[in-house]
Amino acid sequence: MDEIYTKLDVLKVGKVRLNEPLAKHTTLRVGGPADLFVEPDSIDSLVNTMDVIKQYNLKWRAIGKGSNLLISDEGIRGVVIKLARGINHMELDGNRLLVGAGYPMVPLATILGKKGLSGFEFAGGIPGSVGGAVYMNAGAHGSDMSQVLSRARILSPNGELKWLSLEELAYSYRTSVLQSQQGICVEAEFELTSGDAKVISENLQAFKDYRHSTQPYDSKCCGSVFRNPLPNHAGKLIEDAGLKGYRLGGAQVSPLHGNFIVNADHARAQDVLDLIQFVKRSIKEKYNIDLHTEVEIIS
Structure with missing residues (x-):
């Protein structure tokens, strides 16, 4: 990645960093590093970044404010492109x-x-x-x-x-x-x-x-975790199952809203994943309803 970092730096596409911790860029504040992190300062810079990615046949991923993302503790291989102030x-x-x-x-x-x-x-x-x-x-x-x-x-x-x-x-x-x-x-x-x-x-x-x-608006969370299995609502099902406030490691089902998982105490991404799976199993066993995640899980 050093060669690609140098190339993008020479092109002056914006902020370019190696091994950037992605916990800094998600609202859940969890997630491992990106091999290469780019925050383009314009659409032209984004196009130039994509040209380099294509030239080297790299894996890539775009993110915004990181409010609907759960990134694994291992992070993301390849290039992560953040669209922010430059666009x-x-x-x-x-x-x-x-x-x-x-x-x-x-x-x-x-x-x-x-x-x-x-x-x-x-x-x-x-x-x-x-x-x-x-x-x-x-x-x-x-x-x-x-x-x-x-x-x-x-x-x-x-x-x-x-x-x-x-x-x-x-x-x-x-x-x-x-x-x-x-x-x-x-x-x-x-x-x-x-x-x-x-x-x-x-x-x-x-x-x-x-x-x-x-909703836990001011907490470290990713927004709604599950899609609503209409005509039911995920938050109501989780609340009725007695899971509000349930905790695994540093991750907790919000005591305020059942369809939110908060980073209560230095959670790892794996804590959140384990809690998601626990909630899904519980709702399946109790109501025979399959919950599907709205949050995008990147592992």
Whole structure:
């Protein structure tokens, strides 16, 4: 990796580090190192990084704020690309929003609300970035990305930038085509509606208050761990099974919400994985319902 590090450093693509601890880059604060870590400072730098990855036939992985990730204690082999400050541009043209994949969702929802633009209120409590939200069709409060997104610009592994329409993204519950075919969302376009800034801000605050009162918002966690096995809800099943507060090692089912696992005391990724498996077995035995993870597990 030293040769690749030097090449990327010469290209001045942004921050480049060897053996970067990924616990620093996930909201759970667990995970081993990346062989090579790159935080591009622009879309052009991202394209140049992908060119080098392709040239050396390296494994790679893109991350954002790390809010929906569980990375193993062994870390990730190859290159980890973090989309953050260098790809966080925002342009408004009437009700049309063009925004970089590295833009965090919560501040974006707040800014749009103050401008009297509606449609993004659901995102006011989602602790991720735009790219990750596009990738997994993030949602809350009865809405999701598919309700406001018009298209997304994707960088393919061969270095080609192209726009995918909403239909081409093939959205369903917490799923998109990007989970089955490799590509990095670099920016997204949204169609919003005009509204009353005061009403939008009040709705945003109500959603935030609800999250703060019902979820471990300020704890080290990855967000919802399990997909809801509709018409049931994972959190309710886990609570009814008496598992709220259950702990393995440093990982704990949140006492506040059953569908959250928190890093209660210097947890390892393996602690979280073991707790996930324990919860899945318990719910299967008690209700004969299979829980499937919403959090993306990288091992």
